[in-house]
Amino acid sequence: MQYKAIKLVKRPEIYITPDLFETVTLETPQLDDGQFLLKQTHMSLDPAMKGWMMPDKNSYIPPVELGEVMRSSGVAEVVESRNDNFPVGSRVVGMIGWTEYAVSSGEGLRLLPPEVPAEAVLCVLALPGLTAYQGLMNIGKPRAGETLVVSGAAGSVGSLVGQIGKAEGLRVVGTAGTEDKCRWLVDELGFDAAINYKDADLAKKLEEATPDGVDLYFENTGGAVQHITYGRMNVHGRIIVCGMIADYNTDSPSPGPNWINMIRRRLTVQGFAMPDHWGEVPAMTEKLSGYFMAGKLKYRAHKLQGLESAIEGINLLFTGGNTGKLMVEL
């Protein structure tokens, strides 16, 4: 059977452009013993993917090699099987890549319970949820009553960070790029306040929304929010650096804040990436499922249609054009 896949054939300079990719038509192979054939139904697009396209000896995972199928996580159904642990009809989540079909022996895949919809898996239980939980809970170690600021709060990670924060008894303030997103954060997700970072009065608004200062800052964006929030950190504040989306698409990253405040307020600023924490995934999945089943984690999926929509669509993540967790429905 023929299927399409998309290979990375060139590395990005600054922007992700169509010429970085090549769509190829492949033939599904005969299965060996222990193998099974996956038909991907939902493919996740995440900001981290840009990092995976660039070589950096210090990055947390090796880059995608040129000529390889582009890396991504996704949900797939087993449609042929010579592996009893993955019978036909079962569903899995894992790093499947930009492809309609894939052959696997099960490494790195997790079986999914039938009752969780594929969208919820990608929005809550996959990379965004794990990232939100790891950063806020395991690194930030929040205490009920503390004030949390989340930048990029309407994004796939930020919206979960804020909701987990509310579930844990924090005062939660989010920043986002449109009035619509801000309303969604407060009215639907239960944030205590949401601020449009394009507001001319950003500093004053952030000040009003955090009358007791800021104990935790979950950083997804960089930019002005970073500098203003940094200046409002309380003693022993924790800053969790998860993303810097404002600076991914530039060759002259903007300066960070001066470090004097680190001493005066005894701050800790910590960057992290999920591949350091795969060992903790089972425990985190359980926690996330618990919040989800209790109705505490709402999500919004932004679905593109068809494999090749990923090529242009991924840029929505860097322009803020997506409304909800970005994914491709195949």
Place this chain on the structure above:
Amino acid sequence: MQYKAIKLVKRPEIYITPDLFETVTLETPQLDDGQFLLKQTHMSLDPAMKGWMMPDKNSYIPPVELGEVMRSSGVAEVVESRNDNFPVGSRVVGMIGWTEYAVSSGEGLRLLPPEVPAEAVLCVLALPGLTAYQGLMNIGKPRAGETLVVSGAAGSVGSLVGQIGKAEGLRVVGTAGTEDKCRWLVDELGFDAAINYKDADLAKKLEEATPDGVDLYFENTGGAVQHITYGRMNVHGRIIVCGMIADYNTDSPSPGPNWINMIRRRLTVQGFAMPDHWGEVPAMTEKLSGYFMAGKLKYRAHKLQGLESAIEGINLLFTGGNTGKLMVEL
């Protein structure tokens, strides 16, 4: 008996100027039961003192009130006593202030063994040693074989950080502001390399001195060293922010580095100040005494003469004019 003391009467704008202080002549009081009279012999001058002159609700200790004797640590001898725990002739270290004599009931003072010279106490066992140990060992958690860069390495804290690093099996690279200081670091203190931060080739020199990248950065200064070293941090590197002396005497602190590297390398940047860690002082003093007795901690004292030399002398800390731990001999 009459003695002199110096009060803080005005807060600094940018520089520490003589008009901030007033020298007064006081009379030693009659001692109550439990009290004793201290004659200070050595008074420490430290960069942190500038912070103590400025009001900041988030600072780690309250500022010195206007009209109060300026705060400082020092070594003193008991010359009169109505307290059996502090008999005449015993020596103490503690926050005694800019004064020739002081009355105490013992709070916050530690008795000193007779065999440790007063200079060594202020250079090794008091604030500089405790700060160096807390930052490098308790926060940085170094592992033998790792590479440590220390800025302000010829300073009272930096020189001990580097020597503790060597004692713990690290590769140690220091930066300082003169060729003389650099030679002292390598020839006398055993640093693996020392670099003059005024060198036009600073980036190249730092690169050559850290062929395996940098695992730990102990920050005392800010400035170009900060940006270059930050760019050379290895995965899971730790940055300990102790001082930003390049920025204390300016009203427009220079920008810090962009935070993208925090994610790519999963760095932790942590500011600290000793008053959060008084509980750990006894354990740290024991460790420091151990290094000192084993001959592993050398120091250089820069002694000014007479109480009032502190007024102008404190600025040597901000111009880099001191050669060794700055103190006043009374």
